Every structure is written in C-alpha cells, then in structure tokens.
Amino acid sequence: MRVFLGGIVTETNTFSPIPTGASEWEVVRSLDDAASGSSLLAVRDEAAARGDELIFGLSAFAMPAGIAVRRAYEDLLEELLAGVRAAMPLDAVILPLHGAMVADGEDDAEGDVIERVRTIVGDAAVIGVHIDLHCHLSERMLEHADAIVIYKEYPHTDMAERARELYRIVADTVAGRVQPTMAMVDCRMMGIYPTSAEPMRSFVDALTAAEDEPGVLSLSLGHGFPWGDVPDSGARMLAVTDGDAAAAERMATAWARRFYELRHTAGVRPLALDAALDRALEVRGSVDGPVVVADQADNAGGGAPADSTFVLRRLLERGVEGAAVALVWDPIVHHLARSAGTGARLQVRLGGKMGPTSGDPLDLDVTVVQLIDGLVQQWPQGDGVAYANPAGDAVHLRVHAMVGGPEVPGGVDVIVNTRRGQVLGLEPFTAFGIGMDPGRILVVKSTQHFYAAYGPVAGEVIYMAAPGAVAPIMEQIPLVRADLRKYPWVDDPWPEGEAG
Ligand SMILES: [Zn+2]
Structure with missing residues (x-):
C-alpha cells in the first residue's frame, strides 16, 4: 500500500x-x-x-x-x-x-x-x-x-x-x-x-x-x-x-x-514538600538504592517551566546532605557557569524566573563541577529500544549555601540545563558521576515518566506535591471551561444504573 x-x-x-x-x-x-x-x-x-x-x-x-x-x-x-x-x-x-x-x-x-x-x-x-x-x-x-x-x-x-x-x-x-x-x-x-x-x-x-x-x-x-x-x-x-x-x-x-469503579484508588497520593523530605530522610538509611523524590509540580513534560526553586530552597534551609536536583532550566546560569569554567566558585541567581509558580530566584554560592554539552537522556521503553531525548547543554553545580546562609556540608548538587525538559533517563545524574547509591536523595522534575528509568534502581520513590505550575492536586487547578461534573469534584457523578 x-x-x-x-x-x-x-x-x-x-x-x-x-x-x-x-x-x-x-x-x-x-x-x-x-x-x-x-x-x-x-x-x-x-x-x-x-x-x-x-x-x-x-x-x-x-x-x-x-x-x-x-x-x-x-x-x-x-x-x-x-x-x-x-x-x-x-x-x-x-x-x-x-x-x-x-x-x-x-x-x-x-x-x-x-x-x-x-x-x-x-x-x-x-x-x-x-x-x-x-x-x-x-x-x-x-x-x-x-x-x-x-x-x-x-x-x-x-x-x-x-x-x-x-x-x-x-x-x-x-x-x-x-x-x-x-x-x-x-x-x-x-x-x-x-x-x-x-x-x-x-x-x-x-x-x-x-x-x-x-x-x-x-x-x-x-x-x-x-x-x-x-x-x-x-x-x-x-x-x-x-x-x-x-x-x-x-x-x-x-x-x-x-x-x-477505581476512581477512589487509582492514582498516587503525593506528599507535601516538607512531608516528602521528611520521608526521604527517614528511609534513606534503610533502603537499597537512592530515594527518588518526584517534583511533580515542575514537570516540563506537562508544560511547567522546570525552574522552580521551592524544593532546592528547603533542601538548603534544612541542610540536607547528599541531595541532588535535576533538571533545572536556566540557560543564563548555564552561560555564566560555562564562562567561569570548571572549578570556578561564584555566585549565581538561579531559577524562579518564569512566574509565581516558579517561586523566587535563589542567590547561591556555587562551584562549577563539570560541563557537558549535548547531554542526551535515554528513556527506557518496553520493547528494549530506549528513546533518545536531547537535554541540551548542562552543568553540574555544587551549591554550598544560599548567599548569607549557613553552608551545607558537602553541598547540594544541582544540574542546570539549556533545553527545557523533564528527567527521563539516569543521565542527568550519572553522566556527572552522581551514582544511584543508597543514601542519596535524588529530586527529579517529572510527574511520572522518570519512573521507567528510576523505578528499577530506586530504594524508594516519593511523589511530591510542592507548589508549581502543574501541581498534582486536581482541585487546585483553576479550571473554568472544563466540565467538572466528574470525580473528584463530584464523588459519584455516574450512579449505578445510569447509561454511559
Ligand atoms: Zn502523556
């Protein structure tokens, strides 16, 4: 044909x-x-x-x-x-x-x-x-x-x-x-x-x-x-x-x-930001593999900017060690980091640029650890052939502290990139030498697609509802034109016996 x-x-x-x-x-x-x-x-x-x-x-x-x-x-x-x-x-x-x-x-x-x-x-x-x-x-x-x-x-x-x-x-x-x-x-x-x-x-x-x-x-x-x-x-x-x-x-x-009939049980129940971090800290010593925390609300794959700072701010304020965050979309910070070069220590104003749902920008004291141009994520597929996804140019920053704030021992690792996109493969961490080791807390900006790669290696997966552009709580979405005569707005909008 x-x-x-x-x-x-x-x-x-x-x-x-x-x-x-x-x-x-x-x-x-x-x-x-x-x-x-x-x-x-x-x-x-x-x-x-x-x-x-x-x-x-x-x-x-x-x-x-x-x-x-x-x-x-x-x-x-x-x-x-x-x-x-x-x-x-x-x-x-x-x-x-x-x-x-x-x-x-x-x-x-x-x-x-x-x-x-x-x-x-x-x-x-x-x-x-x-x-x-x-x-x-x-x-x-x-x-x-x-x-x-x-x-x-x-x-x-x-x-x-x-x-x-x-x-x-x-x-x-x-x-x-x-x-x-x-x-x-x-x-x-x-x-x-x-x-x-x-x-x-x-x-x-x-x-x-x-x-x-x-x-x-x-x-x-x-x-x-x-x-x-x-x-x-x-x-x-x-x-x-x-x-x-x-x-x-x-x-x-x-x-x-x-x-x-599955409406009350299908779907995940995400934890609020601090509750998710509490849970991650509680379990990370006892699970076999990293604790993966999904920042569902800042998923570029759902139209979010991927530059929100809510989670990073709390990691720094709480002094969480051994944490890493990917992928933060900030081409300007990437540009500055590349100009400064590997090993440079500088101050940057990261994220929070795209509107109220991104939070405020963070002024950070950072070291440029490594730059990778043309980072590609391999998204595992059921037929065994991974789907190749370009992530743009990327930099690994080690954040020592918020400017004027206390230093976090060991710092918090943040991967910043130039092509807006969610985390799909392990590469945003592993390409920079951040392994899938027990004890780590890996924050991925993704609602669920990360799971194909991280589900098999994670000690625990925690779904988190931080503030953001695609916050995963249906009742919080400011819908006006959608027909809301449906669950969860109505508990039983299709009573037994009523035709489809
Ligand atoms: Zn989809």
Missing part, C-alpha cells in the same frame, strides 16, 4: 506562561533525523517489512507549554497538508499526534488536523491516528479518523508498540480484512493515573487481554490532561471493533465503568 506519515505533536497546558510559538517547534523532515526508539522509526520499519511505500511529510514536536500560537500552528499544518496533497493518491495516512494540543482559537487541534487531512484524502483512504493517553478525545477526532490507538502505559513505554499496532489495523483495513468501528464513553473522571502501580497495573493488563476477544481490534483508555482547560477534557474509554458498532459501544461502556 501507499501510506503517508506525518504529524504535529505537543501537549498544551493552557495555564503555562510559555507561549508555544514558531521557535518552540522542532521539525523533523527526514526519517534519517528521527530519534532512535521513536514511533516514527517503528512505522518506517513496519512499512519496510511489508514492502509498503511510505511517504514521510514532517513531524513537528514542541515541548509542552502554553497555547499554540495560531500562525505557527497554521504554518506547520499547511506544510503537513501540502505533503499529503503531493503524495496523493494514497491508500492510508498515519498521523502520530498528541491529543491535547490547543491552538489559539482551536480547542481541538487534533480534531482539526484529522478533519483537514480527511478533506484532502476523501473517504477512500484509511486514516489511522495514534495519540498520547493524556488526550482530550473528541467526537470530531472519531468522526474523521478510521482508527485511533492510544498509549496504554504511563510512563509511556509503549509508544512504538502502539504505533506498530495501529499500522497493522490500518494495513488490514486497506486490504479489506477488517472494518474498524469506534465508540467512546466518558468516564466522568479527571486525574493522574500511573500504570506502574495498582490498581492501574492490573487494569491495563486486563484491558490488553480483552483485545484478544473475537471482533475486538483495540481498546484504549484516554486518561485526559487536567491542565488543558477545554470542554472535552477528562478520561474517556475508546473501543475499536471489527464492523460491530453495538459491540464497540458495549465494550467502551463496560470498560469505562470498570475504570470508574
């Missing part, structure tokens, strides 16, 4: 102070430039193995931030659509999208993308879409796509696997072997649901097993993205069957209901 591949990918935090403008987009126009371990290369390999003709348009990615600037979004979309037009006639289109992109004046950007591709290719071509589970799944997306497959794992360790799965459904559809039929049901919930812990682990395993039932092509749970304040936000169940609309509706409803 002749298939087109291309997409525009970002997750929009409608509260973020960082605009997603033209300069934020990183555009790949050749698959030779695609990151190892990415879903793009999975599709390329799948097409090659089948002898299909693959035409690649572009893949644009912007680190999650605020609402996409309309002009930049339209320019990228027009380039994508021009690629589709030029590639006609097509049997199929594969669109790797996110599902929670909001452009200025367009709440459902993915629905817009899919609809406009459909306008070009018509009903004869098959459109397959794979998206992140942090999506606002919409009726418009279902209307214009033939098949949608959503990641199942959080951390997202199954991106390439889901892309291959979608490809198979699309190829079978083109060949006339199946006829995907989709149904979606609102779960009336909003939250953060790591699949590394129960009860979500068993839920995902059961959902995956149910895909083996006759006539079922795919089952997906869209978790929703709580920091996207749009009417379509929230968790939704998606069922794709082979030509059986009633069965799709039945399965989507049954699995939505099953997920709904």
Whole structure:
C-alpha cells in the first residue's frame, strides 16, 4: 500500500506562561533525523517489512507549554497538508499526534488536523491516528479518523508498540480484512493515573487481554490532561471493533465503568514538600538504592517551566546532605557557569524566573563541577529500544549555601540545563558521576515518566506535591471551561444504573 506519515505533536497546558510559538517547534523532515526508539522509526520499519511505500511529510514536536500560537500552528499544518496533497493518491495516512494540543482559537487541534487531512484524502483512504493517553478525545477526532490507538502505559513505554499496532489495523483495513468501528464513553473522571502501580497495573493488563476477544481490534483508555482547560477534557474509554458498532459501544461502556469503579484508588497520593523530605530522610538509611523524590509540580513534560526553586530552597534551609536536583532550566546560569569554567566558585541567581509558580530566584554560592554539552537522556521503553531525548547543554553545580546562609556540608548538587525538559533517563545524574547509591536523595522534575528509568534502581520513590505550575492536586487547578461534573469534584457523578 501507499501510506503517508506525518504529524504535529505537543501537549498544551493552557495555564503555562510559555507561549508555544514558531521557535518552540522542532521539525523533523527526514526519517534519517528521527530519534532512535521513536514511533516514527517503528512505522518506517513496519512499512519496510511489508514492502509498503511510505511517504514521510514532517513531524513537528514542541515541548509542552502554553497555547499554540495560531500562525505557527497554521504554518506547520499547511506544510503537513501540502505533503499529503503531493503524495496523493494514497491508500492510508498515519498521523502520530498528541491529543491535547490547543491552538489559539482551536480547542481541538487534533480534531482539526484529522478533519483537514480527511478533506484532502476523501473517504477512500484509511486514516489511522495514534495519540498520547493524556488526550482530550473528541467526537470530531472519531468522526474523521478510521482508527485511533492510544498509549496504554504511563510512563509511556509503549509508544512504538502502539504505533506498530495501529499500522497493522490500518494495513488490514486497506486490504479489506477488517472494518474498524469506534465508540467512546466518558468516564466522568479527571486525574493522574500511573500504570506502574495498582490498581492501574492490573487494569491495563486486563484491558490488553480483552483485545484478544473475537471482533475486538483495540481498546484504549484516554486518561485526559487536567491542565488543558477545554470542554472535552477528562478520561474517556475508546473501543475499536471489527464492523460491530453495538459491540464497540458495549465494550467502551463496560470498560469505562470498570475504570470508574477505581476512581477512589487509582492514582498516587503525593506528599507535601516538607512531608516528602521528611520521608526521604527517614528511609534513606534503610533502603537499597537512592530515594527518588518526584517534583511533580515542575514537570516540563506537562508544560511547567522546570525552574522552580521551592524544593532546592528547603533542601538548603534544612541542610540536607547528599541531595541532588535535576533538571533545572536556566540557560543564563548555564552561560555564566560555562564562562567561569570548571572549578570556578561564584555566585549565581538561579531559577524562579518564569512566574509565581516558579517561586523566587535563589542567590547561591556555587562551584562549577563539570560541563557537558549535548547531554542526551535515554528513556527506557518496553520493547528494549530506549528513546533518545536531547537535554541540551548542562552543568553540574555544587551549591554550598544560599548567599548569607549557613553552608551545607558537602553541598547540594544541582544540574542546570539549556533545553527545557523533564528527567527521563539516569543521565542527568550519572553522566556527572552522581551514582544511584543508597543514601542519596535524588529530586527529579517529572510527574511520572522518570519512573521507567528510576523505578528499577530506586530504594524508594516519593511523589511530591510542592507548589508549581502543574501541581498534582486536581482541585487546585483553576479550571473554568472544563466540565467538572466528574470525580473528584463530584464523588459519584455516574450512579449505578445510569447509561454511559
Ligand atoms: Zn502523556
């Protein structure tokens, strides 16, 4: 078959102070430039193995931030659509999208993308879409796509696997072997649901097993993205069957209901800042491996600036020894540290620059320990091929004290970088010689994606709700446009016996 591949990918935090403008987009126009371990290369390999003709348009990615600037979004979309037009006639289109992109004046950007591709290719071509589970799944997306497959794992360790799965459904559809039929049901919930812990682990395993039932092509749970304040936000169940609309509706409803029953137990209960540090200090002498503390509220992967100082300030005020923090986004401090050079001792004003959710900048007495240009994080994936993620240039600073404050024996290690992004691999520490030793406290700016790398080596993982741009407490998110007739705002918004 002749298939087109291309997409525009970002997750929009409608509260973020960082605009997603033209300069934020990183555009790949050749698959030779695609990151190892990415879903793009999975599709390329799948097409090659089948002898299909693959035409690649572009893949644009912007680190999650605020609402996409309309002009930049339209320019990228027009380039994508021009690629589709030029590639006609097509049997199929594969669109790797996110599902929670909001452009200025367009709440459902993915629905817009899919609809406009459909306008070009018509009903004869098959459109397959794979998206992140942090999506606002919409009726418009279902209307214009033939098949949608959503990641199942959080951390997202199954991106390439889901892309291959979608490809198979699309190829079978083109060949006339199946006829995907989709149904979606609102779960009336909003939250953060790591699949590394129960009860979500068993839920995902059961959902995956149910895909083996006759006539079922795919089952997906869209978790929703709580920091996207749009009417379509929230968790939704998606069922794709082979030509059986009633069965799709039945399965989507049954699995939505099953997920709904987990609403009081799914998701983590993060500790407040000082309680999290208390816990870390309490257990670090007795666990086999470092204590990993997730600064969930400053996760760049959810649109946060990654320059908040709340945790670092408390580590210094409390004189916590053996602690390290990564990754703090501060290109200016990185610039100064590089100018001063390895071994230099200087004062810097670190972080706290991006707004009230970043806290105040900290004036620090630091030593430049080591500089690494082009730091790359390897994010472990379920198929064994790590997903390579650039972190920009980075510096290891040893913070001795806040200026005018008492010195912390041994200092606190802080990794500062130039490319805003969350901690995904071990490299932000290990590349600088900070090992995964027992006794250490490693603070990672990440909500859950860190878990793929750190879960296996941590003595204990502590989820922390410090102040910040993506504070993981649903009731604290200043939602206005989202429909809040759902849990946790309402304890039982879907009473037993009420239809989906
Ligand atoms: Zn996600």
